[in-house]
Amino acid sequence: MMRAPFRFSRNAVAEELSFPTPGTRHLAFDPVAFADGAPSQALRGQFPQLQFSSLGGAWTSGSLKGADVLLVAVDGASPVDVDGLCINLRESGRADQVVICLTNADLATTRRLIREGAADVLPAPVSEPALAATLERIVGRLETAAPLPAASGQVVSFLKAGGGVGSTALAVQVAAILADNGRGPRVCVVDLDVQFGSAAMYLDVQDSITIGQVLSTHGELSEMGFASALRPHASGARILGAPAEFVPLDALTPNVVDALVSALKRDFDIILLDLPTAWTAWTYRALRQSTRIVLVSQLTVPHAHLIRRQLNLIETQRLEDIPITLVCNRCGGDNPTGVSLRSVAGAVGRPFDVTVPDERKLMNEAINQGVALSTLRRGSKLEKALVQLGELIAPKAATAKPNRGN
Ligand SMILES: Nc1ncnc2c1ncn2[C@@H]1O[C@H](COP(=O)(O)OP(=O)(O)O)[C@@H](O)[C@H]1O
Ligand SMILES: [Mg+2]
Structure with missing residues (x-):
């Protein structure tokens, strides 16, 4: 079947202005x-x-x-x-x-x-x-004016080009790398994929509080104390998981998401938001509070179209000033797709910033055991790609930590 070639017209990703002098x-x-x-x-x-x-x-x-x-x-x-x-x-x-x-x-x-x-x-x-x-x-x-709350965590949103591309697996594993067995910054993954989220399961920290408790506070989150309420994973990362029971996507509202993110910013240095595939009434609020969007995709023609759709949506929602990190997951390794990185990058209009190899056995073992990749095997290509992603997300936090382990 012939597919019509497509072009993506704009690639406007404006960085924040840099103001190097603190205290001014x-x-x-x-x-x-x-x-x-x-x-x-x-x-x-x-x-x-x-x-x-x-x-x-x-x-x-x-x-x-x-x-x-x-x-x-x-x-x-x-x-x-x-x-x-x-x-x-x-x-x-x-x-x-x-x-x-x-x-x-x-x-x-x-x-x-x-x-x-x-x-x-x-x-x-x-x-x-x-x-x-x-x-x-x-x-x-x-x-x-009243001084701002002391800690001002950085929010990074994980968006995906279609379900199942691996955004949760990457988010939790990057969180584990950044947390560095408690030696790194305070990291929290928030599973906002409230219907199908499995972040807590991926690191096996399911007995902690979830978004369900957050919803029952009706946005009164200032006293929640997430850092102590969430049990840390062995890697040091914390996960605020999706509720165990079914909740409609609109159970979360823009105001609750705002309050939740503000509360988390006081307790953590890095907050990774794992967003659902569907755009909701509160997706905009989550992204607006983010300093970076990580857009996860795979190397197929349909995924390339979905990347373009997400980028278009980001632009029409006037969010194009937020830097985007484009990640190609499961590319190379065990998973040849017959499509080249270059052709997808050409069609999307920008190159991938990080390519993550397909290492099914290692990733599945990590998920099934609820552990960081480095616990199973140090220095895998998969882990190296995620260290690279971590360095893009949090440049200072991710430097000079080549060897971790439990
Ligand atoms: N780099 C990878 N190599 C091999 N398998 C992967 C990789 N990344 C993710 N997976 C697998 O893909 C499946 C879907 O991942 P998940 O993170 O749940 O997707 P999403 O959150 O985007 O819907 C999981 O079974 C996971 O093990
Ligand atoms: Mg997911």
């Missing part, structure tokens, strides 16, 4: 906001506690890109741009940290942006004394 506040600006394309030395001098970085262009998503204050520009004469900005303000959840520089300013647009919660709306080109007064106010507010 960060302001990211759209160069268009300033008459000279950048803030003057005088303005910078006035705010030594602020680090200024260019956004490099317009603000295209609801992410603050790691900044504390955003200075964005919009043309009031373009209803489409104003609508897009309003959506970004809402999605950011932090409109009060966004200052808007408005070209073709008019009262109706200004009022609309203020109603959306923007910190301030200044006519373009921005007057630096007016901007300074606004920044003074925002920085003052940030300084007096």
